Amino acid sequence: MNLDFLERRIDVKNIKTYILLISIMALWGLNVSIIKILVSYFPPVSITSLRILTAGITVFLILSIMRKVRKPSRKEISYIVFGGLLSVVSHHLFLAIGLTGTSAVNGGLILGAGPLLTAILSSILLRNKPTGIQVLGFLLGGAGVTFIVLSGNKGISSLTPGDFFVFLSILSQALSFIVISKASKTLDPRLLTGYMLIFGGVILFVMASIMEPGGLKGITEAPAYVWAAFAASAVLATAIGHMVYNTAIRNIGPAEASIFLNLNTFFSLAGSAFILGEVITINHMLGLVLIVGGVISGSGALEELVFRKRRKENSQYM
Template structure:
C-alpha cells in the first residue's frame, strides 16, 4: 500500500519536472544557462533547509555521509546539469531526448551490477516498453535521428552521472534522511556550478534585474517546487522502492515535457505522442513493480474473502 502511494506521488513529481523543462527554456532565453542553473539550484537547496529546519530535521552529517554528499552532488548536480547543458547545444533535441530516455535502463543495469538488485522479467519488459515509448515520442517530431556527434556523448555522460548518483543516494539514505541529503547535495553542487558559471560566463549576473516579473515567478516555481520539493520526494522514493524502480518514472518526463510545451509554449501534440504515452505508462506499471503490487493486493483480498 505504501509503495502505491509513492508511485502516485512520483507521477505528480514527473508532471512538475516535465513542466519545468518549458520553464527552463524561458529562463535560459533571458539568462546565461550555467549561471541561472546554479542560482536555481542554490535557491532550491536553501528552500530544502528552510522546510527541513521548520520540521526540526536538520543535523550535521558525519564524515562518511559528507563523502556521499560530495560524490552525489558532483554526479547529480554538477556533472548531470553541466554536461546536459553543453551536450544539448551540440546535438539535436531528437538525439538528446532518445539518449535521456535510456536513463532508466542504465540505472537498472547499474543497480544490478553495483547493488546486486536483480530485476524481474516483468520489470525488464517495463524498462523496454518505457524506452520504446520515449523513442516513439521523440521520433514523431519528424526531424529524425541525426548522426552521432560530440554533443550526444556529453548527453550520455550526463545521464550516466545521474544514474550513478541514484546508486549513491540509495547507499547514503541508509543513515542520512534522503531529504536532508538532497539539501546538502543541492547547496554543494550549486556552489561549484556557480564558480564554473563565473568562469564560463563572465558577467553572467549583469542585467539580471531587467528580466520581467513573470520570469522571476517562473524561476521561483522551478527552484522551490520542481527542484527543491521534487528532488526531496524523488530521493526519498529511491530509498523506499530502489533506484531502478524509481528511475522508470523518468520516462513520464518525456510526455509531461511535451504537454508543458503545448500548454506553455504553444507546441503541437500528435496521435503519435499519445501512442508513445500508452507505451510509457505500460512501461512504468511493469518496470516499477506497481502492477505486481496491485496483483498481490487483489490476491490477498480474494484470499481474505474466502477465509
C-alpha cells in the same frame, strides 16, 4: 493477521509513493518549458547555479522548520560530495554541453535510456536484479520515449560528440541514484538533497564565473513573470521535487523510481503545448500509452496487483 495488516500498509505506502512520483514528473515536465524561458534571459550555467542554490536554501528552510537539520558524519559527507558532483554538477553541465552539440532527437533518445541504465547499475552495484515484468516495463517505457521523440521528425541523425556528453549526463544521474540509495540508509534523503544542492550549486557558481563572466549582470532588469518562473522552478521543481524523488529512491529503490522518469518526456510536451503553444499529436498519445504501461510494469505496481489478486483467491479456498 498481523502479517496481512503489514502487507496492506506496505502496499498503501507504495501507492502513495507512486502518486507523488507521477506528480513530480508532471512538475519536472513543466519545468523544461520554464527553463527555456529562463535561459532566454540569462546565460544557462549562471542561472542554473543560482536556481540550484536557491533550491538548496529552500530545502534547508523547510527542514529547519521541521527540525530535521543535523551535521553529517564523515562517511555521509563523502556521499554528499559524490552525490553533488554526479547529480548536480556533472548531470547539468554535461547535459548543457551535450544539447548544444547534438539534435533534440538524439538527446531525447539517450535521456530516455536513463531508467534502463539505472536498472543495470542497480543490478551490478546493489545486486538488485529486476524481475521479468520489470524488464518488460523498462523496455516499454523506452519504446514510448522513442515513439514520442521520433514523432514528427525525420529520424536519428549521425552520432556526434554532443551525444557522448548527453550520455555522460544520464550516466552521472544514474550513478547518483545509487549513491543516494546508499546514503539514505543513515541520512534523511531530504537533508541529503539540501546538502547536495548547496554543494553542487556552489561548484556550478564558481564554474559560471569562469565560463560566463558577468553572467548575472543586469539580472534585476528581467520582467516579473521571469522571476515568477524562476521561483516556481527553484522552489517547486528543484527543491521540493528532488526532496520527494530522493525519498522515493529510499522507499522503493533507484531502479523502480527511475522508471517514472519516462513520464518526463510526455509531461514536457504537455508543458510545451500549455506554456509555449506547441502541438501534441496522436503519436504523442500513443507513446504515452507505452510509457504508462512501462511505468506500471517497471515500478512493481503490476506485480503488487497480481500478488494481491492471487493472495485473495488463495484465501478463498482456505
